[in-house]
Amino acid sequence: MIDFSEWFHNILEEAEIIDSRYPIKGMNVWLPYGFQLRKHALEILRNILDRDHQETLFPLLIPEDQLEKESVHVKGFEDEVYWITHGGLTRLNKKLALRPTSETAMYPMFSLWIRSHTDLPLKIYQIVNTFRYETKHTRPLIRVREITTFKEAHTVHETMEEAEEQVQEAIRLYKEFFDTLSIPYIITKRPPWDKFPGSDYTIAFDTLLPDGKTLQIATVHNLGQTFSKTFDIKFETPTGEHEYAYQTCYGLSDRVIASIIAVHGDESGLRLPPEVAPYQIIIVPIIFKEEAEEVMKACERIKKRLEDAGFRVKLDDRDIRAGRKYYEWEMKGAPLRIEIGPRDLKKNMIVLARRDTKEKIEIKTENLEEEIDKILHDITNTLREEAWTKMQKNIRTATNLKEAKEIIKEKKGIISFPWCGDEECGKSIEEKIRVDILGITEAEKKSSCINCGKEAEYKAFLAKTY
Ligand SMILES: Nc1ncnc2c1ncn2[C@@H]1O[C@H](COS(=O)(=O)NC(=O)[C@@H](N)CS)[C@@H](O)[C@H]1O
Ligand SMILES: [Mg+2]
Numbered sequence: 001m002i003d004f005s006e007w008f009h010n011i012l013e014e015a016e017i018i019d020s021r022y023p024i025k026g027m028n029v030w031l032p033y034g035f036q037l038r039k040h041a042l043e044i045l046r047n048i049l050d051r052d053h054q055e056t057l058f059p060l061l062i063p064e065d066q067l068e069k070e071s072v073h074v075k076g077f078e079d080e081v082y083w084i085t086h087g088g089l090t091r092l093n094k095k096l097a098l099r100p101t102s103e104t105a106m107y108p109m110f111s112l113w114i115r116s117h118t119d120l121p122l123k124i125y126q127i128v129n130t131f132r133y134e135t136k137h138t139r140p141l142i143r144v145r146e147i148t149t150f151k152e153a154h155t156v157h158e159t160m161e162e163a164e165e166q167v168q169e170a171i172r173l174y175k176e177f178f179d180t181l182s183i184p185y186i187i188t189k190r191p192p193w194d195k196f197p198g199s200d201y202t203i204a205f206d207t208l209l210p211d212g213k214t215l216q217i218a219t220v221h222n223l224g225q226t227f228s229k230t231f232d233i234k235f236e237t238p239t240g241e242h243e244y245a246y247q248t249c250y251g252l253s254d255r256v257i258a259s260i261i262a263v264h265g266d267e268s269g270l271r272l273p274p275e276v277a278p279y280q281i282i283i284v285p286i287i288f289k290e291e292a293e294e295v296m297k298a299c300e301r302i303k304k305r306l307e308d309a310g311f312r313v314k315l316d317d318r319d320i321r322a323g324r325k326y327y328e329w330e331m332k333g334a335p336l337r338i339e340i341g342p343r344d345l346k347k348n349m350i351v352l353a354r355r356d357t358k359e360k361i362e363i364k365t366e367n368l369e370e371e372i373d374k375i376l377h378d379i380t381n382t383l384r385e386e387a388w389t390k391m392q393k394n395i396r397t398a399t400n401l402k403e404a405k406e407i408i409k410e411k412k413g414i415i416s417f418p419w420c421g422d423e424e425c426g427k428s429i430e431e432k433i434r435v436d437i438l439g440i441t442e443a444e445k446k447s448s449c450i451n452c453g454k455e456a457e458y459k460a461f462l463a464k465t466y
């Protein structure tokens with residue numbers, strides 16, 4: 001990848017994903033092709049969530065006094081909240097916040113809805129736009145001020161054990177979602193100083209972008225009873241006591257689309273997993289004057305057969321050179337291209353070109369549907385394996401801080417090493433090698449902390465992050 005950031009910005013424009021010329025920094029327009037990509041990704045997400053969550057929709061605006069109720073939470077967001085102060089020419093007597101996330105919009109309503117343990121567990125989600133006045137460098141899809149594709153799930157439980165189980169369930173759901181999109185990830189527990197404001201702890205999914213920096217693509221938070229105490233979400237237990245509920249929430253955003261684009265892209269442009277590609281197959285007629293009529297009729301027949309078999313197919317019959325079409329659909333990442341010319345008609349064969357490996361395959365026309373289905377599945381697996389291999393190759397262990405510093409300088413990527421878990425030790429590591437501690441997983445074997453030599457219970461992962 002030449003300069004990844006340049007590649008990323010160019011491809012968003014060339015492949016007509018979004019238009020970032022909208023006159024508000026950090027807010028962009030979804031163009032039709034990008035909108036279809038986003039739509040298919042959300043369809044997959046909804047199918048997973050709808051198994052045991054209910055989709056809802058809460059207001060965009062949050063009254064100032066509600067937003068400020070949970071002090072740690074509001075501290076974490078106070079410099080990111082957009083405010084509404086007027087309705088028309090009338091000054092509002094109470095400022096209204098544009099939701100940065102919806103805990104403080106939802107939880108006063110949960111307090112009204114939840115009375116008895118029979119009202120639990122509650123598992124809802126919404127897919128909305130949220131607003132954060134990001135002061136760090138904004139970047140389309142990666143760090144925006146209007147998060148247009150913010151899926152937030154919020155659950156309420158009778159016990160901490162059930163909330164813990166829900167955290168594990170959320171992790172399973174996200175694994176299934178990212179596996180379907182062929183996006184690799186590492187899952188770690190964020191250090192305490194980097195958890196979601198107001199949560200007990202945060203589990204995060206990070207993926208690795210081609211420039212060696214990691215991107216946080218989803219988070220799961222165990223909220224314990226902090227918010228239920230602040231917002232008075234209480235329920236009557238089977239034995240008649242009143243208990244504060246236990247809560248979790250888990251979110252992801254436009255960064256999912258960013259990672260599909262960034263992780264699978266190559267020098268020719270996008271390589272879209274068939275699950276989310278706006279068109280899975282592009283038919284390009286190879287026209288020679290005399291047989292033009294016959295070739296076009298054959299293309300129409302093939303298109304119909306593929307549509308009837310449930311594929312998303314486009315017949316590109318524009319009056320431009322076939323080579324231009326090849327370039328364009330390669331750049332837009334269509335997984336498969338079908339070329340049909342007079343020769344193929346005679347032999348009753350069809351030439352397929354795979355976008356992921358760029359190899360060409362000749363198949364008999366009569367085996368069309370099952371061949372295409374097999375190849376599309378193979379493309380999904382190839383993209384997934386390639387992406388996982390690439391990420392795992394860039395996770396290196398360091399035996400001392402000097403080595404860690406070198407690896408980050410030369411190769412970036414993710415480094416792991418044993419860590420004691422102490423905050424000031426962690427902070428001193430971040431200072432010494434100038435990278436963030438992504439998070440921790442349980443240490444595999446007994447070892448001593450890379451920095452202070454104390455017993456290391458954890459394996460720490462570090463990386464330069466977005
Ligand atoms: N400015 C941003 N642009 C794009 N995505 C973002 C931005 N800020 C956060 N995200 C994404 O949104 C996810 C959820 O955001 S969060 O703050 O971690 N968690 C919440 O807001 C919880 N209420 C989850 S429901 C993050 O994991 C990250 O992937
Ligand atoms: Mg933030």
Ligand SMILES: [Zn+2]
Pocket residue numbers: 419420421422425426449450451452453454
């Ligand atoms: Zn230490």
